[in-house]
Amino acid sequence: MSETSVKPGCPVAGERKVFMTGNEAVCWAALAAGAEIMYGYPITPQNEIMHYWTRNVPKFGRRFLQTEDELSAGFTTIGGVLAGRRAFTATAGPGNVLMQEPLSMAEAMRIPVVVVIQQRGGPSTATVIYSQQEVTLTCFGGNGEGLRIVYSTSSLQDLYDYTIKAFNTAWKYRFPTFVLGDGYQAKMRESLNIYDPAARGIDMVPTEPFVGKPGKIGEGREAAHLRNAYSVEEELEVAMARDTSEYERVTPEIIEYDSYNTEGADIVVIAHGIVFRSAAMAVRELAGQGKKVGYFRPITLRPFPREQLQQAVARAKMLLVAESAYGQLLKLVKENLYGGPCNLPIKTILRPGVGITPEEVTEACNALLDGKGA
Amino acid sequence: MAVEMELQPKMPKCWNLATKPHKFCPGCGHGLILKALGQAIDDLGIQDRVVFGCDIGCSLLAWDFFNMDTVQAHHGRATPVMVGLKRANPELIVIAYMGDGGGYAIGSQHLVNAANRNDKITMILANNTNYAMTGGQMAPTTMPGQKTETTPYGRDVKEDGYPMLGPEMVAAITHEGTYVARGTVSKLLTLKSYLKKALENQISGRGFSFVEVLSTCPTNWRTNAEQTWAFLEQTMQEFFPVGELKVPPEAAAPTAPPGAVEGEGE
């Protein structure tokens, strides 16, 4: 494998507080993580990731290819990973739909691609602004079992942290890894700390090429024959059994969540992504008034923190699921409550394509506490 | 088996012996194309640096054909996978191998844009005038009047247009540094010289290289040996002229041995 063109030293020295947009934060995180090449196709609201990246490419010895569509962006990213590079792409909405084809190949061949999704409204072209309607697509898109890892971020700090983490998760476990943001996080500007991973003691998982390794074939190395097609049904079953059991084995290491005040809570609010911020603010305010309200936030939507959710809601009388979609998180919650307290009443705030404010969550909780919302 | 070995004594060095005899149908042109390609790779001594990307379609059966690094892609997507690899590691020599459906229909945007970007990759496209793996449907290259499973009364050019002229299109949209040719499995030495030039063009970093190869599919054509050869040599070549369409000046030197005689099956 040829030497990397990446210039030595981390583009982000030490650690510092900055105000920037989410797309800029993703770019700096990818630079700091040592990502070597980005492939991309324009789609709002992720464009500025490419804009910042291309401006920094010559400064830090990175590479970029603008492709003809998201199919190509996904497949070229796979090519970049096969070459042993930390390669990534970013997309949204209809681009995410096209991206599912290459991602299903990455899933089948255990190719550690990293994809940043900045969700926009759907279905179809819808809005270029914001939504949480790509949860099902990102977790389970493709003709397979959804053997991917999906981090749902709720702040620009998260975008920075989890973009770095995504490269390590992908290369450690060899499952395609997604950072699931949204148009609000992409375009808004707020404070965050950017840092050199090494300054926080984060080691970057080393990469290695799948093809084009050094040495002569037959003398010290075998030719790689990488496939995704099988002639016989049973061959596929064996391959899937291997991959699904591996996925299940590493799930406990991967899952992440956050919860608060669930111990004595009558109502547990469940939200992810940027809606979680509103949920958290509302719940903390209500808890501060002595009301029995807590929250649960899945950070990994896939794999889902099933046992942790079941524990968090074990003593609750009611759940409130809030999302900017018409039941995509709700579906995950219901599925993962099975075997636990799955008969709990679930109330919802489902607002596809628009944000949810803390006031709305507070109002809904108060109505439920007063018995009005039942 | 022993007899076949004697008939084909010069198996290219870069072939994977463990997977021979290969899995293509009797009379299929793929084996011939891959033989010419294998010889070109042997001549250039690049086996260890090549990554061979195969599309889905009959070309997927080539996934373990060579003793070289090989990646199966999706239908139409061998091109972007190889583009991505080459961009990430320009020292590799990448080959995207596909059929006419993969290259001219579902993957046509990748062909057009890789050509337009002058990506330093080599694309080899087998034109057998139909979708063979899926059972013989019309392809962009199906001949006027040719019967396929989706044109049971023959391709009607008023409804379905004329066969696609891929190399002509690629030659028309590309600039300096591009190599474009159309070969045929009936002239293997010439084909080998095209493939070699196409690889050299990549190795020298000049640019995009594209070789379409007229190939045979007796299984779906439902032809005997004589009819197969007639279809390839006459019907197809009348519409798809064989030859080099674009040769960078630096690549013009002949690579086929002078005075070599072209023969059936070489």
Added chain:
Amino acid sequence: MSKPVKIALAGEGGQGVQSVAQILMDAAALEGKEALYIPNFGIEQRGGVSIAFVQIGDEKIGAPKFKIGDIVIALSDRAVRRTQMYVGPQTLFVYDSGIQGVEGDLPKNAKQVLAIPALEIATKKLKPRVFNILIMGAVIGATHVVTLDKAKESIEKRLGYKFEKNPELRELDFKALQEGINLVAGMGVS
């Protein structure tokens, strides 16, 4: 827990509402406060009204957009109509008194509606180009979300490269800022 101040600035493309939002946000950062700014963008903005949503507070901000603003500023007739939806009983609604034909479109449910002659003052006393800085002064005068010092420092940070070539512009901008603050202060904002 103190609530953040919610500001919506709306105008036509070129009126500089997004720059004002960024300068305000930078001033808040210099102040050591938390802030969140998000523009409307893409097909939402192309050919439409440009809106900047800014929130400034002591703690991390929650949702990036809000339903009802504490102060909503509209700088064109279309902006007056478009921003109705962000006005509620706690809102101070400010618009430029030079905007024609919007009398019937002014919000009825605002806490207070204020017409300020910002464009007139900018044009007659200063220069039309500092109109947006005057508006920024009006926001600060009405909300006190940032101090005058930090506002100036933030302007310096963002426009310093222009001031180097043209030092008069600095004076002009700072004057516009003060004019904006005075304008609102003199109008009995409650």
